[in-house]
Amino acid sequence: MTNIEKRVTELVEEKLTELPDHFLVDVKMHANGDLIILVDGDKGAGIDACAQVSRYVGFKLEEENTIDNPYNLEVSSPGIDTPLKLNRQYVKNVGRTVAAKLADGSNKEGKLTAVDADQITIIAQIKIKGKKAEEAEINIPFDQITETKVLISFK
Template sequence: MKKPITELVEELVTPIVQEMDLELVDIEYVKEGKNWFLRVFIDSDTGVDIEECGQVNEKLSERLDEIDPIPHNYFLEVSSPGAERPLKNADDFQKALNKHVAIKTYEPIDGEKQFEGKLTSFDGENVTLTVKIKTRTKQVIIPYEKIAKARLAVTFNF
């Protein structure tokens, strides 16, 4: 059975980012309009700059050209995940402790499927958020396996 493009790209790009002491955050392979995009998101503890993105792009592009796994034209983009970085695994949740996050669940919890607040704890099975509802705060416990999507959330204090 043929591997999905994202898995193949992960195998190709992982040694490149490790060699540069960077972290692979996510890979997307999507069609937008009539164009296909292969997006690779990288980061580090100090962030990434355009030069590092360019170096990863160039090295990955060479590897993709060698094995030519994608039969049609596509755009390769390598970038930082930005301020609203996705939380994809348990390590990401641990790193996001005490930060503001947005979470969508597969099914309602207390009648809601979308939550935003401070990630106050993660024990591997449950995520605890402190959410603000009007003038009061409330703890919401979300089972980890019920999380469909999660990301850091940008907050603005005026």
């Protein structure tokens, strides 16, 4: 994490003390000058919360003259295609279908039913040749997960 990313993280955390159901997901300063801040909330992050964070961080960065080069500040909530990073994001998505890529190269897909500090639990459809698919509860430790995304169904 660069010094700019560290300072921006501090500023976002300061502002989020006023928005207790919101949390910081990520801060990235790209070489092209794009400063991307991802904020989420237990019930989603609306445009108002993003605007408040943007105004606060932008004002503080200008006041402190933290960034010497021109930059573009973007504050948004993570998109649906953005992988889950934080335990709090997993908790928020309990009840939804997720796809997890594992360190061994395999993939697990199912309904996220539980999250604790060490693992997630999903209910997956296990297909057995010649038989009807059966549901199985699978526990997946976080240290085995390389990426998890929420799947959207249009059924």
